[in-house]
Amino acid sequence: MSKKAKYPVDLHCHTTASDGTLKPADLVDLAAGRGLRAIGLTDHDTIEGWNAAEKAAQKIGITLIKGIEINTDWQGREIHILGYGMDGDNISFKNHLYDLQEKRVLRVKKIIDKLTGLGLEISFEEVNGFSKGESIGRPHVAQALVKKGYVENTQMAFNYFLKIGAPAYVPRYKLHPEQAVRIIRNAGGVAILAHPGAQEISFKQIHELVTAGLQGIEICHPDHSPEQIITYKKIANSLGIIATGGSDYHGPEIKKDIEIGDWGVSMEDLANLLQIYDR
Ligand SMILES: [Zn+2]
Ligand SMILES: [Zn+2]
Numbered sequence: 371m372s373k374k375a376k377y378p379v380d381l382h383c384h385t386t387a388s389d390g391t392l393k394p395a396d397l398v399d400l401a402a403g404r405g406l407r408a409i410g411l412t413d414h415d416t417i418e419g420w421n422a423a424e425k426a427a428q429k430i431g432i433t434l435i436k437g438i439e440i441n442t443d444w445q446g447r448e449i450h451i452l453g454y455g456m457d458g459d460n461i462s463f464k465n466h467l468y469d470l471q472e473k474r475v476l477r478v479k480k481i482i483d484k485l486t487g488l489g490l491e492i493s494f495e496e497v498n499g500f501s502k503g504e505s506i507g508r509p510h511v512a513q514a515l516v517k518k519g520y521v522e523n524t525q526m527a528f529n530y531f532l533k534i535g536a537p538a539y540v541p542r543y544k545l546h547p548e549q550a551v552r553i554i555r556n557a558g559g560v561a562i563l564a565h566p567g568a569q570e571i572s573f574k575q576i577h578e579l580v581t582a583g584l585q586g587i588e589i590c591h592p593d594h595s596p597e598q599i600i601t602y603k604k605i606a607n608s609l610g611i612i613a614t615g616g617s618d619y620h621g622p623e624i625k626k627d628i629e630i631g632d633w634g635v636s637m638e639d640l641a642n643l644l645q646i647y648d649r
Contacts, residue, residue, distance in 0.1 A: 374405045375631020379640045381410035381435060382452065382564070382588065382616025383630060387419030388439075388505040391621030394423035397630070398430060406631045408433035408640055410454060410616060415440060415470040416505045417458050435643075439564060440470070440550040441542065449547045449571070450564035452588060452614070453554030455647035463557035473543035474506050481511055484538040485531065490520050508532045548582040555583050560646045562586040562614050567598035573605050580609050585646060590615025590633045592625075612642045 384390035385397050392400065394411065401409045411423050411434060420436050427434035437454045456463055482494055492514045500510040512527035521527045531538040551561040561584050563576060568591070576587060589602045590613075606613045617633040635643075 375401075375629065375634070377590070377615070377631050377634030378406060378637055379408045379410075380406055380616045380619065380631045380634040381437070381454070381614045381640075381643070382412050382439075382591070382633075383409055383619045384413050384439075384621075385411065385419045385423070386502060387416050388413035389507065389509050389620060391623050394419035395426035397619070398423050398426035398432065398434065401630050402430040402432050404629070404631050406432060406634075407637065408435055409630070410435040410437045410452075410614075412437040412439040412452055412454075412616070414438075414505050414507075415474070416467060417456070418505075420458060435640075438467075438554070438559075440545065440553065442547040442550045443542070443544040444547050445575075447569045447571075449569060451547055451550035451554065451584075452562040452564045453550075453557075453559040454562065454643060456554060456557035456559035460557040463553065466553045470543075470545075471505065477540050477542060478506050478508075478511060480540040481508070481532070481538050484540065485511075485515075488531075488537055490515065490518070490531075490538075492518055492520075547579060547584075551579065551583045558647065560585050560612075560643060562588055562612075564588045565591040565593050565618070566602060567591070567595065568593040576605055577609060580611055584611070586612035586614055586643070588615055589613045590635065592618060592628050592633055612646070613639060614643060615639070 383397055385392055385394045411419055413419050417438055424434050435454055440451045442449045478497055496514045497510045500513040512524035515521050515527040516524055554561040563584055566587050587602055587606055589599055615633055615635045617628050617630050619630040
């Protein structure tokens, strides 16, 4: 863990503000300890981690890139849109985030109803206790099921109850990726397609999103094969959009082979991103 990160910049990290296990300040300290010069904080559907991370980043002397990852659905696939540099005080942006949180709460309540119907008793308060009030979702339901002794671990909770096709599955509220791109850009941010290789997004689809305002794609990501990295790099070049990258870090306990900063971008790539926004 103490060894130096492979990249100076990791643009894709999660904290306890969504489904990560490290607090924003601890994530920043870890990044600095591994020699990173900048990190992008991209919690799902929330910017609640920004302030604490910014304070920690200023103290320790690294650059914080304020970001977000918005979950959307498109043509039967889950598509994630990353945003960087939005104005966190933009009223319409804040309203959109509030709306997304509300829909997450509603979904969890429906899941709990289904679990109750199956004879598993967990309350919204128990689940909410695991989310610490931020970006509630299935991982927190899974943790509550483990705590209640219904399953041995969270993976089993997903397999038996929560994943697509399982008896307590409830589909997410579906946002179109173009809507996410608009939400990000209207707040002054840069919109990037996250890990396109994980969903095998084609050139044609990326082109369509670029027409709708997408400005770049994430290329260096643990879910991408070396071949995909080459393919997507070519796509980015041919469309004249920027390339980003990051580890999608969720904390030391989650995906143990993934270390912060072992996927990322060069200082030059960071400069390309910063050139588009000046916040
Ligand atoms: Zn993602
Ligand atoms: Zn992510």
